[in-house]
Amino acid sequence: xxxxxxxxxxxxxxxxxxxxxxxxxxxxxxxxxxxxxxxxxxxxxxxxxxxxxxxxxxxxxxxxxxxxxxxxxxxxxxxxxxxxxxxxxxxxxxxxxxxxxxxxxxxxxxxxxxxxxxxxxxxxxxxxxxxxxxxxxxxxxxxxxxxxxxxxxxxxxxxxxxxxxxxxxxxxxxxxxxxxxxxxxxxxxxxxxxxxxxxxxxxxxxxxxxxxxxxxxxxxxxxxxxxxxxxxxxxxxxxxxxxxxxxxxxxxxxxxxxxxxxxxxxxxxxxxxxxxxxxxxxxxxxxxxxxxxxxxxxxxxxxxxxxxxxxxxxxxxxxxxxxxxxxxxxxxxxxxxxxxxxxxxxxxxxxxxxxxxxxxxxxxxxx
DNA sequence: AACACCGGCAACCGCTCCCCC
DNA sequence: CGGGGGAGCGGTTGCCGGTGT
Numbered sequence: 001x002x003x004x005x006x007x008x009x010x011x012x013x014x015x016x017x018x019x020x021x022x023x024x025x026x027x028x029x030x031x032x033x034x035x036x037x038x039x040x041x042x043x044x045x046x047x048x049x050x051x052x053x054x055x056x057x058x059x060x061x062x063x064x065x066x067x068x069x070x071x072x073x074x075x076x077x078x079x080x081x082x083x084x085x086x087x088x089x090x091x092x093x094x095x096x097x098x099x100x101x102x103x104x105x106x107x108x109x110x111x112x113x114x115x116x117x118x119x120x121x122x123x124x125x126x127x128x129x130x131x132x133x134x135x136x137x138x139x140x141x142x143x144x145x146x147x148x149x150x151x152x153x154x155x156x157x158x159x160x161x162x163x164x165x166x167x168x169x170x171x172x173x174x175x176x177x178x179x180x181x182x183x184x185x186x187x188x189x190x191x192x193x194x195x196x197x198x199x200x201x202x203x204x205x206x207x208x209x210x211x212x213x214x215x216x217x218x219x220x221x222x223x224x225x226x227x228x229x230x231x232x233x234x235x236x237x238x239x240x241x242x243x244x245x246x247x248x249x250x251x252x253x254x255x256x257x258x259x260x261x262x263x264x265x266x267x268x269x270x271x272x273x274x275x276x277x278x279x280x281x282x283x284x285x286x287x288x289x290x291x292x293x294x295x296x297x298x299x300x301x302x303x304x305x306x307x308x309x310x311x312x313x314x315x316x317x318x319x320x321x322x323x324x325x326x327x328x329x330x331x332x333x334x335x336x337x338x339x340x341x342x343x344x345x346x347x348x349x350x351x352x353x354x355x356x357x358x359x360x361x362x363x364x365x366x367x
Numbered sequence: 368a369a370c371a372c373c374g375g376c377a378a379c380c381g382c383t384c385c386c387c388c
Numbered sequence: 389c390g391g392g393g394g395a396g397c398g399g400t401t402g403c404c405g406g407t408g409t
Contacts, residue, residue, distance in 0.1 A: 096378085
């Protein structure tokens with residue numbers, strides 16, 4: 001790739017900090033001069049006008065783009081790029097805005113609940129990343145695509161099956177449900193299973209998040225959301241919404257470190273756990289949905305074949321679990337998946353009663 | 368300490384779709 | 389109805405940082 005490696009790399013949170021700091025200190029003056037161009041003579045300006053920049057975005061370019069969109073709005077990307085003084089293609093500007101600078105972009109770890117949704121939606125739609133992203137507020141198609149190509153396919157390789165196959169979903173979804181339940185256990189510990197299953201959506205999200213959640217949230221989301229709120233005057237997000245979202249977020253790779261101590265499970269315990277896991281996941285997703293809807297980025301329906309028209313996250317996940325990957329009502333649906341489907345009981349699990357990748361791998365060998 | 372390898376991810380490319388004239 | 393331009397989508401590339409040797 002012929003990227004200009006001499007320019008400042010932009011792509012991490014600290015770079016966004018630079019953008020914000022620059023905006024706060026320079027104010028609107030940043031819009032007057034495209035610092036990235038640097039041309040002083042007419043010849044230079046002519047050259048600058050004709051040569052398009054490629055590669056990583058600089059802080060100055062981000063500032064130009066953000067300020068211009070804040071003032072004039074999105075759309076007409078080619079003319080926007082010219083008007084903003086950016087030596088970028090319209091496509092590049094659009095991509096940068098949608099995938100990185102847009103105020104409602106949520107970055108950071110994909111939550112377990114989001115992973116479940118991605119897995120289910122991908123089974124339904126395949127590589128329709130933008131369509132899948134519509135049902136994950138704040139996530140971009142690019143992020144989901146990268147997540148799928150890197151992590152999901154990696155897991156599939158380790159399990160020696162195709163990431164697109166029902167076989168992989170049968171193996172991986174219970175694992176994700178289990179993790180979702182694990183991450184909810186501190187808040188749900190005092191709630192009887194029957195009550196938890198019948199509880200309203202807010203039940204599992206009203207308690208303060210565990211410390212690990214809060215740190216994650218503060219570091220990766222609140223911090224970012226707060227800064228972006230300052231950056232974009234037209235963007236405001238009530239603190240309560242982000243706080244609610246914080247309780248619903250969980251680290252993507254909290255897996256083994258967050259496992260509870262060893263426990264002995266009965267078959268009934270297992271069934272209850274899966275049901276509870278499903279409930280808490282759905283509840284969390286509903287909270288996320290509510291936040292996203294309030295921010296104007298919740299699940300939307302734009303096509304006639306959108307099976308999730310007018311649904312909440314709970315409905316959405318329930319729909320996903322009630323219908324098989326190919327639209328049937330087979331036992332391959334998520335919540336319909338019972339341990340006996342695998343031909344062995346909970347007693348075959350590891351000592352801690354949880355599934356690990358190794359567990360799954362061993363099971364895979366048995367199939 | 369130096370090097371190699373690999374995963375994650377931002378960005379680009381090519382294609383298709385859609386809208387306007 | 390057809391052409392042109394803009395927008396969007398999915399696939400791919402290549403850099404960067406972390407990790408292993």
